[in-house]
Amino acid sequence: MLSILGRGTRLCDGLTRRDALRIGALGIGGLALPDLLRAEAASGTGKSHKAIIMIYMCGAPPHQDMYDLKMDAPAEIRGEFKPIDTSVSGIQICEHLPRLARIMDKLVPIRTVVGSPNGSHDSFICYTGRTVNRQPPGGWPSVGSSLSKLLGPTSPGVPPFVGLAPRTGHPPYGSPGHPGFLGPAHSAFRPNGEGQADMQLNGITADRLQDRQRLLDSMDRLRRDVDASGSIDALDAFTRQAIGVLTSSKLVDALDTSQEDPRVRERYGQGDAKNYGDGAPRNLEHFLIARRLVEAGARCVTLNFGRWDFHSNNFSEFKNTHGPLFDQGLSALVEDLHERGLDKDVSVVAWGEFGRTPIINKDAGRDHWPQVGGALLAGGGMKMGQVIGATDRLGGTPIERPVHFGEVLATLYHQLGLDTSHTTLKDLAGRPQYLADDHQPMRELI
Numbered sequence: 161m162l163s164i165l166g167r168g169t170r171l172c173d174g175l176t177r178r179d180a181l182r183i184g185a186l187g188i189g190g191l192a193l194p195d196l197l198r199a200e201a202a203s204g205t206g207k208s209h210k211a212i213i214m215i216y217m218c219g220a221p222p223h224q225d226m227y228d229l230k231m232d233a234p235a236e237i238r239g240e241f242k243p244i245d246t247s248v249s250g251i252q253i254c255e256h257l258p259r260l261a262r263i264m265d266k267l268v269p270i271r272t273v274v275g276s277p278n279g280s281h282d283s284f285i286c287y288t289g290r291t292v293n294r295q296p297p298g299g300w301p302s303v304g305s306s307l308s309k310l311l312g313p314t315s316p317g318v319p320p321f322v323g324l325a326p327r328t329g330h331p332p333y334g335s336p337g338h339p340g341f342l343g344p345a346h347s348a349f350r351p352n353g354e355g356q357a358d359m360q361l362n363g364i365t366a367d368r369l370q371d372r373q374r375l376l377d378s379m380d381r382l383r384r385d386v387d388a389s390g391s392i393d394a395l396d397a398f399t400r401q402a403i404g405v406l407t408s409s410k411l412v413d414a415l416d417t418s419q420e421d422p423r424v425r426e427r428y429g430q431g432d433a434k435n436y437g438d439g440a441p442r443n444l445e446h447f448l449i450a451r452r453l454v455e456a457g458a459r460c461v462t463l464n465f466g467r468w469d470f471h472s473n474n475f476s477e478f479k480n481t482h483g484p485l486f487d488q489g490l491s492a493l494v495e496d497l498h499e500r501g502l503d504k505d506v507s508v509v510a511w512g513e514f515g516r517t518p519i520i521n522k523d524a525g526r527d528h529w530p531q532v533g534g535a536l537l538a539g540g541g542m543k544m545g546q547v548i549g550a551t552d553r554l555g556g557t558p559i560e561r562p563v564h565f566g567e568v569l570a571t572l573y574h575q576l577g578l579d580t581s582h583t584t585l586k587d588l589a590g591r592p593q594y595l596a597d598d599h600q601p602m603r604e605l606i
Contacts, residue, residue, distance in 0.1 A: 209459065210507075210540075211461070211576075212459070213507070214460070216464045217465055217468050218328070218439040218468065219512065220512035220515065222474055224515070224518065225474070226269075228551055230553060230554060230555045233555070239475060243255065244261055247261065247263060256487065259488060265544060265545040266544050268543075272563050273535050274558060276530035279530050281332060281513060282332045284300075286565065288302055289599065298341025298343070300340045304322075304336065304461075305339040307459045307460045310578065311459055313459075321349065322461045324350075324461065326440050328438060336348035410457065411453075413452075414458075415449060427492045428488070429488050429489070430443075431443050431445070431485045436466050439468075444489040446489075447490065447493045455502065466481075466482050473524055473525060503538075503541075505541070506539050506540065507537070507540025508539050515529040515531065515533030516529050532555075535568060537568070540575040542571070548602070569599070571601040574606060580595045580601065
């Protein structure tokens with residue numbers, strides 16, 4: 161009997177589940193791996209293929225203290241940090257991001273990300289480029305789910321969409337991106353750290369598993385005769401994914417960083433695997449796992465990093481708990497992609513749901529500011545070594561080239577070979593929906 165037992169999880173929709181996998185009856189009693197995949201979805205929660213790695217910076221980082229420092233602004237806006245030169249003449253970023261400064265020729269800071277509907281903490285706009293208002297039946301799907309539907313898996317043993325999202329106190333901080341109207345078959349596969357070693361056929365031969373799969377198939381054929389809802393098709397998708405995971409070592413190997421060159425592991429570092437407050441961990445191994453997953457065949461990997469909601473002690477929090485770790489993890493990922501020849505195929509984006517207030521509050525923090533935020537892009541064959549957008553003297557309003565979240569996602573889709581002007585997905589009412597509404601790929605990048 162193969163089992164993975166995790167902690168009880170209170171989900172954002174009020175459901176409670178145990179992250180438990182049991183392979184024995186394979187769908188005849190107990191909770192089988194396909195059941196876990198269905199439960200995850202119900203909770204909402206090779207070098208030759210194109211892929212996306214998205215780093216969701218939970219809680220929204222201070223854009224003006226990272227890529228858009230305002231040294232001519234008054235002290236109550238300017239803050240404590242100083243800019244440093246980067247490897248690209250004329251581009252400066254925060255002194256506490258020295259590793260990223262050294263590889264600026266491989267990066268693009270966007271200083272004018274707009275489109276956040278309000279100051280509410282929700283990862284939804286990062287994953288979809290849209291707001292939660294006026295959604296079609298079933299809701300908008302995330303970028304990972306869209307790629308799962310449109311492109312499918314590259315390998316039976318590696319899910320196309322993997323979310324390295326933890327359980328968090330604030331549920332949106334732990335979201336990998338929802339499947340929306342595409343349904344549970346295209347939700348993120350979420351490997352549990354405690355259960356990685358058990359995603360294998362321990363004590364069960366492949367032949368025995370195949371026998372049980374045949375039995376399950378025969379039962380499904382009986383049920384399909386009386387099923388008019390199409391739910392069996394979704395079940396089949398989960399089962400195929402589960403069997404692929406269990407009969408291939410590719411996913412397990414990708415999640416096992418002990419197989420990595422020690423020098424590469426040292427470059428990434430470990431960070432802190434514990435959640436930061438009600439946010440995500442600052443786990444640097446997730447950056448390495450993300451690279452290993454896209455190399456193994458995943459089309460989209462999302463990872464959730466930290467808790468950047470610095471309403472107080474913004475500067476000490478940034479320089480002591482978040483900035484240096486983010487600097488190390490992201491720079492290691494970008495350099496690693498280049499060294500492995502993956503920089504033309506794998507796009508990377510790091511961002512949060514909005515920006516922070518220009519004025520520093522009485523607690524030395526910055527509050528919510530949906531008017532403008534920032535992002536950092538890398539790879540994907542895009543034109544690097546430039547800054548896009550400019551804000552006013554106080555860093556609170558775009559004055560040059562505002563960039564909508566949807567434009568960034570349209571660009572990432574384009575770099576994967578998807579034409580956002582023509583490619584559509586059908587919602588639950590059968591209506592075709594464009595991938596990025598009316599947003600077009602950014603000409604500065606392609």
